[in-house]
Amino acid sequence: MELVFLAFLVWCAGWWINARLANGPRADTRAVGLLVPVIFGLTILLVWELLVRGLDVPLVILPAPTLIAVRFADSLSILWQDFAQTILKGALGGYVIGCSAAFVTAILVDRSDFLRRGLLPVGNFVAALPIVGTAPILVMWFGFDWHSKAAVVVVMVFFPMLVNTVAGLREASEMQRDLMHTYAASYWQSLLKLRLPAALPFVFNGLKISTTLALVGAIVAEFFGSPTVGMGFRISTSVGQLALDMVWAEIVVAALAGSLFYGLIAALEKALTFWHPSQRGA
Amino acid sequence: MKTVVAVLTVVAAIVGLWYLACVPMNIKGVLDAAERAGEQVEPATARERREASALGLVAQNSFAIDRVWSVDRPRLPAPHQVVVELWQTTVMKKITSKRSLIYHAQVTLSATLLGFAIGTGLGILLAVGIVHSRVMDMSVMPWAIVSQTIPIIALAPMIIVVLYSIGVQGLLPKAIIAAYLSFFPVVVGMVKGLRSPDHMQLDLMKTYFASGNQVFWKLRLPSSMPYLFTSLKIGIAASLVGAIVGELPTGAVAGLGARLLAGSYYGQTVQIWSALFAAAILAALLVALLGLIERVLLGRMGVKA
Amino acid sequence: ADEVKLQLKWVTQAQFAGYYVALDKGFYGEEDLDVTILPGGPDIAPTQVIAGGGADVTVEWMPAALAAREKGLPLVNIAQPFKSSGMMLTCWKDTGISEPADLADRTLGVWFFGNEFPFMSWMGKLGISTEGKGPEGVEVLKQGFNVDPLLQRQADCISTMTYNEYWQVIDAGVAEDELVTFKYEDQGVATLEDGLYVLEENLEDPEFVGKMERFVRASMKGWKYAEENPDEAADIVLDNDASGAQTEVHQKRMMREVAKLTSGSNGALDAADYERTVETLLTGGSDPVITKTPEGAWTHAISDAALN
Amino acid sequence: MNMQMTSQVDSASDAAQAGPVIEARDLNLVFGSGETSVHALKDINLNINKGEFVSFIGPSGCGKTTFLRCVAALETPTGGSLSVNGMTPEQARQSRAYGYVFQAAGLYPWRTIAKNIKLPLEIMGYSRAEQDQRVAEVLELVELAGFGGKFPWQLSGGMQQRASIARALAFDADLLLMDEPFGALDEIVRDHLNEQLLKLWARTNKTIGFVTHSIPEAVYLSTKIVVMSPRPGRIHEVIESTLPRERPLDIRDTPEFIEIAHRVREGLRAGHGHD
Amino acid sequence: MNMQMTSQVDSASDAAQAGPVIEARDLNLVFGSGETSVHALKDINLNINKGEFVSFIGPSGCGKTTFLRCVAALETPTGGSLSVNGMTPEQARQSRAYGYVFQAAGLYPWRTIAKNIKLPLEIMGYSRAEQDQRVAEVLELVELAGFGGKFPWQLSGGMQQRASIARALAFDADLLLMDEPFGALDEIVRDHLNEQLLKLWARTNKTIGFVTHSIPEAVYLSTKIVVMSPRPGRIHEVIESTLPRERPLDIRDTPEFIEIAHRVREGLRAGHGHD
Numbered sequence A: 001m002e003l004v005f006l007a008f009l010v011w012c013a014g015w016w017i018n019a020r021l022a023n024g025p026r027a028d029t030r031a032v033g034l035l036v037p038v039i040f041g042l043t044i045l046l047v048w049e050l051l052v053r054g055l056d057v058p059l060v061i062l063p064a065p066t067l068i069a070v071r072f073a074d075s076l077s078i079l080w081q082d083f084a085q086t087i088l089k090g091a092l093g094g095y096v097i098g099c100s101a102a103f104v105t106a107i108l109v110d111r112s113d114f115l116r117r118g119l120l121p122v123g124n125f126v127a128a129l130p131i132v133g134t135a136p137i138l139v140m141w142f143g144f145d146w147h148s149k150a151a152v153v154v155v156m157v158f159f160p161m162l163v164n165t166v167a168g169l170r171e172a173s174e175m176q177r178d179l180m181h182t183y184a185a186s187y188w189q190s191l192l193k194l195r196l197p198a199a200l201p202f203v204f205n206g207l208k209i210s211t212t213l214a215l216v217g218a219i220v221a222e223f224f225g226s227p228t229v230g231m232g233f234r235i236s237t238s239v240g241q242l243a244l245d246m247v248w249a250e251i252v253v254a255a256l257a258g259s260l261f262y263g264l265i266a267a268l269e270k271a272l273t274f275w276h277p278s279q280r281g282a
Numbered sequence B: 001m002k003t004v005v006a007v008l009t010v011v012a013a014i015v016g017l018w019y020l021a022c023v024p025m026n027i028k029g030v031l032d033a034a035e036r037a038g039e040q041v042e043p044a045t046a047r048e049r050r051e052a053s054a055l056g057l058v059a060q061n062s063f064a065i066d067r068v069w070s071v072d073r074p075r076l077p078a079p080h081q082v083v084v085e086l087w088q089t090t091v092m093k094k095i096t097s098k099r100s101l102i103y104h105a106q107v108t109l110s111a112t113l114l115g116f117a118i119g120t121g122l123g124i125l126l127a128v129g130i131v132h133s134r135v136m137d138m139s140v141m142p143w144a145i146v147s148q149t150i151p152i153i154a155l156a157p158m159i160i161v162v163l164y165s166i167g168v169q170g171l172l173p174k175a176i177i178a179a180y181l182s183f184f185p186v187v188v189g190m191v192k193g194l195r196s197p198d199h200m201q202l203d204l205m206k207t208y209f210a211s212g213n214q215v216f217w218k219l220r221l222p223s224s225m226p227y228l229f230t231s232l233k234i235g236i237a238a239s240l241v242g243a244i245v246g247e248l249p250t251g252a253v254a255g256l257g258a259r260l261l262a263g264s265y266y267g268q269t270v271q272i273w274s275a276l277f278a279a280a281i282l283a284a285l286l287v288a289l290l291g292l293i294e295r296v297l298l299g300r301m302g303v304k305a
Numbered sequence C: 001a002d003e004v005k006l007q008l009k010w011v012t013q014a015q016f017a018g019y020y021v022a023l024d025k026g027f028y029g030e031e032d033l034d035v036t037i038l039p040g041g042p043d044i045a046p047t048q049v050i051a052g053g054g055a056d057v058t059v060e061w062m063p064a065a066l067a068a069r070e071k072g073l074p075l076v077n078i079a080q081p082f083k084s085s086g087m088m089l090t091c092w093k094d095t096g097i098s099e100p101a102d103l104a105d106r107t108l109g110v111w112f113f114g115n116e117f118p119f120m121s122w123m124g125k126l127g128i129s130t131e132g133k134g135p136e137g138v139e140v141l142k143q144g145f146n147v148d149p150l151l152q153r154q155a156d157c158i159s160t161m162t163y164n165e166y167w168q169v170i171d172a173g174v175a176e177d178e179l180v181t182f183k184y185e186d187q188g189v190a191t192l193e194d195g196l197y198v199l200e201e202n203l204e205d206p207e208f209v210g211k212m213e214r215f216v217r218a219s220m221k222g223w224k225y226a227e228e229n230p231d232e233a234a235d236i237v238l239d240n241d242a243s244g245a246q247t248e249v250h251q252k253r254m255m256r257e258v259a260k261l262t263s264g265s266n267g268a269l270d271a272a273d274y275e276r277t278v279e280t281l282l283t284g285g286s287d288p289v290i291t292k293t294p295e296g297a298w299t300h301a302i303s304d305a306a307l308n
Numbered sequence D, E: 001m002n003m004q005m006t007s008q009v010d011s012a013s014d015a016a017q018a019g020p021v022i023e024a025r026d027l028n029l030v031f032g033s034g035e036t037s038v039h040a041l042k043d044i045n046l047n048i049n050k051g052e053f054v055s056f057i058g059p060s061g062c063g064k065t066t067f068l069r070c071v072a073a074l075e076t077p078t079g080g081s082l083s084v085n086g087m088t089p090e091q092a093r094q095s096r097a098y099g100y101v102f103q104a105a106g107l108y109p110w111r112t113i114a115k116n117i118k119l120p121l122e123i124m125g126y127s128r129a130e131q132d133q134r135v136a137e138v139l140e141l142v143e144l145a146g147f148g149g150k151f152p153w154q155l156s157g158g159m160q161q162r163a164s165i166a167r168a169l170a171f172d173a174d175l176l177l178m179d180e181p182f183g184a185l186d187e188i189v190r191d192h193l194n195e196q197l198l199k200l201w202a203r204t205n206k207t208i209g210f211v212t213h214s215i216p217e218a219v220y221l222s223t224k225i226v227v228m229s230p231r232p233g234r235i236h237e238v239i240e241s242t243l244p245r246e247r248p249l250d251i252r253d254t255p256e257f258i259e260i261a262h263r264v265r266e267g268l269r270a271g272h273g274h275d
């Protein structure tokens, strides 16, 4: 019971420190911007640890963070294999194929108002197909290895990316288009010099949404059939074996990889769309 | 009107391609069945056919082409098979029947709506907190993004078990998974919306010496409505996926998720596809409904939609 | 009436007919029990549910139960309605597989999620590695929910149950003579399936023990009724299937097959079967499922009281 | 316009009798610090008396907006003193002593014109009946009677701007601060609004602080023109208008008008380089 | 500015010698059809000769923009005839016979100023060396030398607008169409740009079509002022300026200037009611 009370104290202390930092004079510095979420995360971990111990939560329900950390450290090689299989092959492969296919499709679709009108509602419809239904079908079509996972990812990221890119290609203002017109610019000139740069913020929006979709898609697809390696495989197998610490170690990998992937795309966005007001403000 | 024509054209094109795709996808199954029925096929054994390319098989066994659209357990069911199945499991069945898709859709719908309500409520609360408190903004927002990189489906069984262990059963566990998926778009959209009033509008409130509450109710909330609805539409679709996912580890007793699973379990491809389409149709209906509410509400508020 | 929650290992089907019959025929009610049957499904680990307190008693396979016990979750077998194992490996005959030794260098579909233990033990015994294809090894696929991997020829063999998946292959139009099957029973690596397990700590509570005695008695009555009236039992199962996915033909056939596995048991665990299961699991090659002989993993106290 | 005043505003206007409405002494405001700091207002000394119409003119960045915002307590000076109706600006804000009109109309699109004008009244807790009565009065005043039920986007830009002025008039502040209220309108609509604003000022005897970029507008409207210059923002010159209070539109073609306009232009040119 | 011309533009300017640069005969343009149709231009007859500076002024919606867009072949008239350099507007567009300057600068935020100015040159296929040379020349011309490496959003509004004019000047079109290019700028910056534009016009002998809302601006810049009136959009009056081509800024205080401004204002008033 003391541990539970301690957990409460830790929570209050963490919040208090953050409140001081966030409302303090240095709140706008990079360091504080990083420190505050880190402190928040650490507080949660500590509270978690204390609650699990204090309330005697069974290991098979929720392991303590320290146990997860130990498991993580002990299983680096397995985690790496799983990561390579699921993220590097399945998620990344599908992400690249899906996003580039959507990008090219968007450019084709953009040429015809008719196609755009027709395809977007259909696209939104297809995007609503739940992954738990599509994954078994795609496993049946593309086999057990990472190809089917990549296919699931392609299906998941294609339409969000398409919709965003199409919206972005329409982003150039009427005036900017007219300007190109007064130059008697060709279709490709106005695409390359005007509409693509103007579309970039939207394209990146699509790319960012797709990162998390790709990750989740690749992992979940493994629940429906896989070789004996991969994060989804490991998670489902470990649950069956009550190795919950391993499950959480994989989840940590997923969260790390996802945040890194997202951060990478966000950094790229910052570099390429530095001129956009949303980036300049930050 | 123009849109309807365009959509119909695109749908027609897709259906056409779909029918075409059935040929190479299903040819092997058709030939296996033909072989078992004693017909002459080329090559003669399943083993050899396994290595052959689908298109080659089609060319060598053109007599079998018309059968690819009426296979019992197809790799890719023909569109009309899915439509017939949808028709028979919706219109032709009593709504109370366990074989009625409408019955299952309604089971999923209740979890979806409950989850959506929880997720939206939570999302709005978080957004309000984030907009009003710098601490919340700085500490919670990054973790909200991280939370979306966690494969919820991996967590779903554990969530369900944990909830079981504290005595929560039935609709709520599924709804919680649905809520987990739907809260994020709401937070993001609502934060954007609550921050959408510009400096001038906020300054105007200052010159009136308005209280924080008044600024919220008279300025921030109304300005956020268009953003809110955009994210609600994303949120409800996510919520539906969540409810379906949540149905798998709750014993998959009823609901579209259970149908998907059962279809998959028994190799009933047509049943999978019809459940899949039922889910997408349900999502489309929900989004359309939200769009309608948006139009009415924002129209009444005077905001041009 | 006393409440009892029973967690099944899989979705509602004739595999669990005894419990549904007992519920439907009022056998539980006669014992003053109010039983809730919780269907299972993929990704639902009965051991985890019972650990979390979501159920009082669960249907589980012994390898998973013993593995959980070693992980620190003390499960105890209180009854064993299934005498023999229904697991087998089903292969295409035209791949040239005719005996276990032929399995090397093949692609095999295996169920995971705690169901992989018997397979691993068997391969260990055969001296075949599961790490990958080769003259001494097999490529293992995590088989999904269905028999597609075999039908689509993505695997040479897949795991099936005598009462379920095997018939799905047949229903897909495959003739029995196109297939070769290896029953775990015949290979001498059978492990006990579908026993009833409870948490050890609960057995210290006399009231709980009493409840379980009545539960086991009523359940076995259900099982014996189901064996004698397979069609009626299958109908009861169908009535209880909320997903509406099960078909009558399949469930009636399943009931008959399941009856073959349960008929040898009166509900009490046969110590010899237990020893054989432990033996199989302990000798499971380089990476055995359990590393030491379990203690107190079963009790006759309840079945004795219930059945005599 | 002879509406009843809340007691707070009453005391504020009592104070006004005693001294100038706005009184700035050595007012300074520096944004930021170190390398990147901007000296937006430097040593501003200015008195504005009750009933005056004072225009602020000067190139972009000379601190016109900043000065008005200081008066409205939306910005805090870093040096010197500033009083509004004898109070600190913050007290004046809390006693709702002024109405503020921004460059863009800034009406809420989800409220009708009438509801937009009611906004400050709701916030200040006026009764329903009084709200309705005041809305009707100010709509009349800005010649928008009959448009109360329309939404802002159903009105032309000029009408929107009049509605936003009505909003600032609805509660009886004696001081009106207007930051380029007509900047976004075309010249002809602007002429018309200038005329109306002058009439309104004559009728209500309010004190008005008015920011503009247009020399003719400043000359046409003001009793006093404050010419400012940038980097740092200072008052370059204060020109008292010799024009009569009664000003028909074509006063702008009179030599007297042109003379004042010329002086303002000269002042502006002297005060800054371009950009 | 004496840059080399591409052969296309050469032939275009040859044609100009023969007749007026812009010639509109009974030009009509109706947007939409049925109930909701808008008669944006009605029976426009207008000649603009080489080297003229023609301003279009009139209330909002009178068709100023529409007329300029017709000349630029961005809009297709529904009746009458319109020729540009003796060609159809479409031919003129394809031979890149004009530069167009929009109200907002409309620079691409992802390109530096220099790269923005290069944009039309890239599209028209100038060589790298020539691109660089021309950019340097026009940057000089609009007094932005040294700012080529900056991004648009790092510059003030006035500087952005000058960059956008430079962009329209970079390729040697003899005709410059400007749609309220200084509408968003403050009066002082505007004065300065007006002065520079006049100088540029004097030096290059371009023909300029210029839309504005400001009477002083129109009078100060133009050799000919076209006063338009709305619903339907017509030419109300064409006023030929009697001012000399050489115009210092304070010409605006001369009686002659005021007289012309007065005539324009009268024309505007006659042509429409307010709002």
Ligand SMILES: Nc1ncnc2c1ncn2[C@@H]1O[C@H](COP(=O)(O)OP(=O)(O)OP(=O)(O)O)[C@@H](O)[C@H]1O
Residues within 6 Å of the ligand: D031, D032, D038, D039, D040, D058, D059, D060, D061, D062, D063, D064, D065, D066, D067, D233, E186
């Ligand atoms: N919040 C702020 N932080 C930093 N600098 C500011 C801020 N607000 C204004 N400034 C700077 O203070 C100076 C004066 O700004 P101000 O807005 O008062 O000018 P202005 O005369 O109103 O110009 P304009 O005619 O463009 O509206 C400018 O250099 C401006 O960049």
Ligand SMILES: Nc1ncnc2c1ncn2[C@@H]1O[C@H](COP(=O)(O)OP(=O)(O)OP(=O)(O)O)[C@@H](O)[C@H]1O
Residues within 6 Å of the ligand: E031, E032, E038, E039, E040, E058, E059, E060, E061, E062, E063, E064, E065, E066, E067, E233
């Ligand atoms: N694409 C269009 N479709 C329909 N009506 C249009 C279109 N473009 C302009 N109009 C209408 O044509 C009329 C003339 O418009 P135009 O833009 O030429 O006016 P303007 O004189 O430039 O006005 P402003 O001073 O506001 O720029 C207006 O009534 C306008 O609403």
Ligand SMILES: Cc1ncc(C[n+]2csc(CCO)c2C)c(N)n1
Residues within 6 Å of the ligand: C009, C010, C015, C042, C043, C111, C112, C113, C115, C143, C144, C145, C161, C164, C165
């Ligand atoms: C994901 C998954 N895990 C395990 C099994 C195996 N299983 C558990 S109980 C039972 C009897 C059903 O016939 C079977 C086969 C499966 N099929 N799918």
Ligand SMILES: [Mg+2]
Residues within 6 Å of the ligand: D064, D065, D066, D179
């Ligand atoms: Mg300002």
Ligand SMILES: [Mg+2]
Residues within 6 Å of the ligand: E064, E065, E066, E179
């Ligand atoms: Mg215009």
